[in-house]
Amino acid sequence: LAACGGGNEEAAQTGGGTDLGGREILIGSDTAYPPFEFVDENNQIVGFDVDMMNAVCEIANCKPKFVSAQWDGIFAALAAGEFDAVVSAVTITEERDKLIDFSRPYLNAGQIITVRVDNNDITKPEDLKGHVVGVQLGTTGDIEASKYVEEENIRRYETIDLAMLALANGDIEAVVADAPTSADIVNKQFAGQLKLVGEPFTEEYYGIAINPEETAELKPAFDAALKQLIESGKLAEIAEKWGIP
Ligand code: ARG
Numbered sequence: 001l002a003a004c005g006g007g008n009e010e011a012a013q014t015g016g017g018t019d020l021g022g023r024e025i026l027i028g029s030d031t032a033y034p035p036f037e038f039v040d041e042n043n044q045i046v047g048f049d050v051d052m053m054n055a056v057c058e059i060a061n062c063k064p065k066f067v068s069a070q071w072d073g074i075f076a077a078l079a080a081g082e083f084d085a086v087v088s089a090v091t092i093t094e095e096r097d098k099l100i101d102f103s104r105p106y107l108n109a110g111q112i113i114t115v116r117v118d119n120n121d122i123t124k125p126e127d128l129k130g131h132v133v134g135v136q137l138g139t140t141g142d143i144e145a146s147k148y149v150e151e152e153n154i155r156r157y158e159t160i161d162l163a164m165l166a167l168a169n170g171d172i173e174a175v176v177a178d179a180p181t182s183a184d185i186v187n188k189q190f191a192g193q194l195k196l197v198g199e200p201f202t203e204e205y206y207g208i209a210i211n212p213e214e215t216a217e218l219k220p221a222f223d224a225a226l227k228q229l230i231e232s233g234k235l236a237e238i239a240e241k242w243g244i245p
């Protein structure tokens with residue numbers, strides 16, 4: 001989002017501080033995207049993104065409060081002020097940046113193809129043509145798969161686990177999704193049934209998505225905290241904890 005309009009001028013002028021004064025940050029997240037955000041057996045929202053925001057807020061002096069939200073429409077909800085931020089393995093894209101704002105990038109996670117273990121026909125994105133391919137609706141996996149696959153062969157699911165389940169059941173032939181999440185779901189839920197195809201075929205960077213009305217206050221604080229977490233190796237430690245390469 002361009003830094004104009006919206007009556008943010010005063011905030012923009014006083015912005016730049018990095019202490020958020022202990023305020024709460026209401027965070028919307030589709031909490032069905034392990035290992036970044038998921039609900040554990042104690043009904044707690046956990047994962048890399050939760051640990052990261054705790055670490056960010058320790059530095060920036062804020063209190064993160066994650067709430068589960070539907071992925072479909074999550075950026076419209078953020079733009080409408082329903083949340084202060086969306087932290088949900090969100091890839092920074094130009095299209096989204098028109099609607100909402102982003103912190104500096106915090107992780108590189110490209111798209112990867114998942115197939116059933118007995119499939120040896122699909123070895124690269126070009127091979128997806130002519131096959132029925134599942135994605136999570138409105139993700140970068142949706143966008144990337146749509147570059148290779150005919151529209152009538154794309155199946156769009158509300159959550160990524162529904163796409164993986166459809167693949168395991170034989171309803172579809174492949175899934176395109178973020179590599180760390182695909183690896184986590186395949187290894188923990190579908191070992192011996194599903195496998196990853198090769199290496200990620202895109203380069204994508206995750207960012208904290210920010211309500212434009214709050215950018216002047218939040219972005220400098222988030223960016224400074226992320227910079228510190230990256231440089232200190234703390235973010236790499238959190239990634240290692242959650243099995244993210
Ligand atoms: N990184 C991809 C995107 O931004 C997928 C993110 C999906 N995240 C989620 N929590 N469901 O489009």
